[in-house]
Amino acid sequence: MPWNSARVRAVLRTDLPASITVFLVAVPLCVGVSVASGAPAELGLVTGIVGGLVAGALPGSSLQVSGPAAGLTVLVHSAVTAYGLPALGMVVLTAGLVQVLLAVLRLGRWFRAVSAAVVEGMLTGIGIVLIASQSYVLLDRKAGGEALSNLVGIPAAAVRAVDTVAGGASLAVGAGVVAVLVLWKYVPRRLALLPGPLVAVVLAAAAVRLLDLPVATVRVDGLLDTLQPPGVEQLALLLRPEVWGTVLAFALIASAESLFSASAVDHMHAGPRTAYNRELLAQGVGNAVAGALGALPMTAVIVRSAANVQAGARTKAARILHGVWLLLFALVLPGLLDLVPLAALAGLLVHAGGKLIAPRARWRLWRSDRSEALVLLATAIGIVTTNLLEGVAIGLVAALAKTAWDVTHIRLHVEQSAAGTLVRVHGNATFVKLPTLVDRLEDVTPTGPVELDLSALTHLDAACRQALTAWADQHRRRGVAVTVTPEHELVEST
Template sequence: MPWNTTRVRAALRTDLPASITVFLVAVPLCVGVSVASGAPAELGLVTGIVGGLVAGALPGSSLQVSGPAAGLTVLVHSAVTTHGLPALGVIVLTAGLLQVLLGLLRLGRCFRAVSSAVVEGMLSGIGLVLIASQAYVLLAGRAHGDALADLAGLPATALRAVRTGAGGTSLAVGAGVIAVLALWKRAPRRLAALPGPLVAVVLAAAAVRLLRLPVPTVGVGGLLGALRPPGVEQLGLLARAGIWGTVLAFALIASAESLFSASAVDHMHAGPRTHYNRELIAQGIGNTVAGALGALPMTAVIVRSAANVQAGARTKASRILHGGWLLLFTLALPGLLELVPLAALAGLLLHAGAKLAAPRERLRLWRADRSEALVLAATTVGIVTTNLLEGVVIGLVAALAKTAWDVTHIRLHVEQTPAATLVRVHGNATFLKLPTLVDRLEEVTPTGPVELDLSALTHLDAACRQALTAWAERHRRLGLLVNVTPARTKSELAKAN
């Protein structure tokens, strides 16, 4: 539909205020993610700008907003530590080109086939690693660089921080930010309209400034000075085999996070649905541009996207405008960033990490489906003990093992009395389990009427159907009354699921 004056006015009426809301949410998150990743604060803002002005203008999803995400903090920090900050640009650029290729090959929807338990496990693992690393910033300490060592050393570090003036002050500032974020939903309506992260960081900055607290703040060196476009030397890093694992991890995890976010955002509004392949190409082009500038990788971010929808955005104009506000802020008011305490950003990311870990939701999954919960736990433990890519691979292997078990698992439940016998068959009756099925049936010796209930089967192949039919017919010939409740059809199973 072509844009006319009426449509432009309508979009500005809804999308202009929404863009300001998203901008206010994005500023502290862009800075916090960048600092936690071991990069200059400005690079997070550059990624947010590119996410708005470049990825935001491309087709795919109309309302989700892109920028640096807490979910990639662990991976970016690891890449910067291993390969150096100058290498970040070429890694992000190459990962972006790989995303574009995946989109052109129409593989966008394939990411939806990943087990939800693996995705939730990935988020939990990222959340725990983020908590482990940012807790040291909150306590004015130094992290070990290893998630297990960080988690193990937290109690001693917390004890030392409480005993020192600098550590106690930093802890108080960060704890104040977490308290504001946790309680912001209960604020009066007029106040709740303001973004909680922005309010928490502004209050922390004001307290540090007015009380002259000895807390380190964000260092700012200027936008142009922070840009690190990859040169010939950095491009030469692609000749190393070791760097391609990092590139692949960036591309796959950023793509998965963006497309999972798109699915969630689509449930929040009644507008046009996401075209997954186009969105993957848009994310890839955005990361290519961000990498060319030496900035952080981007994904679609659910926090900013939800704020965009809730603020009443109707078109992509909101996310494009939010990128413009970020650019204006970075050029005109970069000095304001120097007022932001590092402890405040750590509190912001600790809160984000806790939301990613989501212990209550994980406990509910354990109660509802323990096999899925085990896949989630395998992914989480794999990420904490190894790294993000290897942890996800461990989760995928666990999910495949669970699927293989489900496909071949069969169970017979027998209730036998002198008056009647009930045989209920559960699971998947395939030829792989035919010997087990026949052996279990042979153990049943009914003396009265028989009820053979197959309704709990999720699959019944021809070989097992023949064995069950033969067993029922044999007992009928012995003079017993045998009633068979048939397995459900595929359409019935689909409706039930």
């Protein structure tokens, strides 16, 4: 669509206010994710800037917004711990190039084929690990190495924290942030126009400043001083097999999270749908640029994207402008970050971890589909007890096992009364389950006319069709009336 005065006015009326809203949501999240990842606060802002100005300008999804995501915090922290902060840029750059390759090969749509239970289990596991690590920051304590031991040790750490002035103050600030975020949806509509994360962090910073609380704050070195573009010496990292495991984990998880986010955002608006391969290309280019600057990896982030849609954005101008505002903030007002308490950012991320776990949604899944819920549970437990990559692999194996079970599973439900016998067959009737089917049919003793209901079958192969036909004919020869639903499934033999 060509630009004209009317279109410019429309953008100024809708996308400009939306971009400011997204910017206000993005600032505390960019900083919080970066600090939790073991990186300087400014690097999170750099990734947000690249997400707006680079990924945001490329075709794909017009309304979803990219930046550093809580879902990658655990993996980024592990990479920084294992290889050092200077190596992060090379890992992110290579992961971005892998994403570009996947887009060129037009594999974007295949990410939609990943079991939703595995993806939700991945998010649940990440949420648990995020809470396990950030709870210690909130308590002014240092976390241990393993997620499971961190999780188990939280109550004891909380008891020790409240015995000290610094620990109690830090806990109060973090808990206050969580409380504001939880209760923000109940505030009056006019007040709710302000982003909850920003309000929570500003209130926490004001409380620490006014009450002179002994709570640690963010350390700021300046945007240009923080950038660590990868050099030639980092190329040697790519000779290590374990680094490629991290690269592939970055690329695949970031791609899956971005494309699932795109699907969710598409359901929020009536505008153009996402072109998945183009969006994957945009994410890959964005990560390549972020990596070249030594910054954090990016994904499309559902919190910022939802804020963008709800604020009335109509075009990609909103997400590009949000990147402009982040750039101006990082260049002109970085000193404001010095006022932000680390406990406030930890509270922000503990709340984000709770939203990733989404207990209500998980309970609804358990009540509606236990097998899918078990796949989700296996993935989450695998991530918490091992690591992100192995946990996802465990989830994929569980999903394949569930699929194999569904393909071969068959059930017979028999209802008998004075009026007759109803036999319902559910599932997949294949030769693999033929012995089970025949055994169950032989156990049925009709008490009158028989109705054989096959409407719930998802598949019926020739071997099982022949067995069902033989069983029906056998009872007909005994003088028992047998009807089949649907009628075309079986043909009476002659």
